[in-house]
Amino acid sequence: MADAVMRRNTTQAIVATSLLAIWLVLAAFPFFWTLWGSFKVEADFFSRQSWWNAISGPATMLQTGGHFTLDGYRGAWIQREFWRAALNTGIVTVCVTTISLVFGTLGGYALSRSTRRYTFWILIAALVFRAMPHITLVAGYLLPFFKLNIWGVLPTAIVVLVAINQPFTIWMLHSFFMSIPKDLDESAMVDGCTRFQAFRWVVIPVMWPGVITTGLFSFLLSYNDFAVTAMLLNQDNQTMVPKINSFLGTVQTEGTIMYAVAAVVSATVPLFMLVMFFQRQIVSGLTAGAVKG
Template sequence: MSRKQRMQALLFTCLLVMSVLNLTPVAWGFLTSIREPVDAFAVPPKLIFEPTFRFHREVWIDRGFWHFLVNTAIISTCAVTISVSIGTMAAYALSRLRSRLARGLAFGMLGMRMFPHILLAIPFFVIAQFVGLIDTYTVMILAIVALNQPFTIWLMRSFFEEVPRELYEAAMIDGCSPWQTFRRVALPVVRPGIWVTTLFSLLLAYNEFLLALVLTRNGTKTLPVAISEYGAEDISYWSLASAAAIGIMLPILLFMLFMQRHLVRGMSAGAVKG
């Protein structure tokens, strides 16, 4: 076996081990959601059992988790649409500017993204309570956009910087305005990067817990907050929480499978420059 083959075998083994470690909690959660608590928490664990889907039915139908899913979908979709749209235009502008001010703005936004969420959740709550927006979609969307905007700008800026500047110069020679250059030249080139940014922004918005805990009530409660209410002393709540967690994963998993082709192209964008 050559050195290259040994390195490939080692890499494959490491990836296999990491995949098993990451998927084991998911598989265990799924098994917990389809077993009765007496079987799920038996010591030693029971490998042979009669599966049941009553916890899934109870979570999504009897306890109305579909309502929290709708809230999460509305908030996430609106927040991602706004943040990616604004972030794409801002990233394009920053990528074209080579001044010290542009670099300062970029690093300033990165510093804002590094703030702990708890430091920003309290001001968001005070402002939302003052203007009467507690338990509304508006305050959650604006808060998530504010937190995720630096991330989308930085990520999209890296894709725009990989676009050869000769394309912009050719567009200007052909008589394109700055807006036409952005819309007809830059956007088609970085389209895979837009899908990557959309996915990561969606993951951040979909899984947001702290802001949703502070800014929402029963009317706009999201899935992460709803799941946190289960557990503790009642052992059956752990089966309900497992059923809800598995259900939450499915929309994101389906979206990633549907967008897999664009994501692979986006992840590899910039590997070869020019």
């Protein structure tokens, strides 16, 4: 009987492991495939004859004389000025993350320390706002922004993204602040701190893990945004994601689709790095709402 149990356990283990292996291939293979292919020419990456061409790259050898080519990257970054979009993305994400965190820590702290009825309503309103598709709000921005003549510039997009991120940010920070005992700031206030001093000098120093985690998600939300930045920024101020989308319209006809592939890979690399360095925080952030809230 022990034998039968053992055998069943091994089969189960094999099934579980192979399922996991399939998932891992599905999850990761597209990225590595595209990364590798971005150093080839179009005839190889989109080869009609055989997918093996994308790996070995005979056309790349023929056309450029090397196994790998930087043509796609050169075309995207220099010729099509992708660096401008990368710079804009940098400005937008840094500003949005910083402002979101400042507003969010203040608001989240207040919500976690007040026991009154209105905190409930604010949190519920935030939940509803969080559920609203961003593009529905964009429809409401355009006419007023045209009228005020603030359409198309980076500060507008930054302010809008901060506001759109607020519901999420205060929910997450609220749940992190809830895990910090109230006695901490109350004893600081007994010692003569004002509410703000207690917040700034006593609570925030122990909140860093929560702040960093929330910051990562604010960063991701602004970095990954397409709806807002595509509709609110003009051609010169576009960030990376809408820029890549506008690449698509032209590259297909020009036969320079590898520019778009290179741009996509370039925009993916920072996200890769982010997961690599902050994996623990991202995992804890994803579960924060579930476990604590």
